[in-house]
Amino acid sequence: MGILCILTNPFLLEVLPMRSRTVVISTLLLVPVLALCGCGANPEPATIEPEEGARVVVVHEVADFDEWHTRFAEQVTSRLDMGIEEELILQGESMSNLVFLLMSARDSVSAADWLQSPATARSMEFSGVKGELITDILAPGIVYPDTPEYETRLVVRHPVSDFDRWYSTFRGHERERLDVGVHTMLVTHPLGDPNDVYMMFGVSDPERVAEYMASDLLGLAMRLAGVTAQPQAFFVNVVE
16 A cells, blocks of 8 residues: 655654555554644534543554464453453554553553553563553543444554643544544543543545645644644554
8 A cells, every 4th residue: 555654744643554554653652643634613523521430551562463362361350350451452554563452440540550560561471572562541531432443543642732722623623534534533641641642543544544644734733733743653453
């Protein structure tokens, strides 16, 4: 499908086209981009209330995905005992040994205990986790329950100067995102830091999405929305 295109504009995304793309992960992931489009006066959709609870995001590479998946599944009971339950297992679209996990936690204390547990570290080592480990404890976030469960997802993360200002612009441009095949599923941020935004989108037209992500319009829109640094974004596929 396309060649990896790293954009030079500091407010534009690292675009990771689908099949032949190399995944770039600096700080991470989980979510925004097209949020961003524009700053016009589109009507805002109805308010969507945040869910209760907390979430944990974990991103890492593994030596062998199938072997990791088997061993990860064997630990489900021990995770549940610590108040951690998996929501999504996602695999890099072009980098099959990249794993993205979204977990629900009973509360922030349970999330921190699980991440810091020696048993968790041993389990990761045993299952073949390697390289940089990226973790965060997230607010429950804003869920868009009417979005279909697309198999391909776009995960994006970027900082903003003011979350409320940014989110107001984001909500006003849902139609532009839908027009290019991007369907908002989740908007969240780390507990205590609302200006570090994570987003997840369902993708119905990957090629069109990649083109839009490389557009000058998107770069301008992000500046106007208050994005303060270059986002990271990558495509992943749902495993379960």
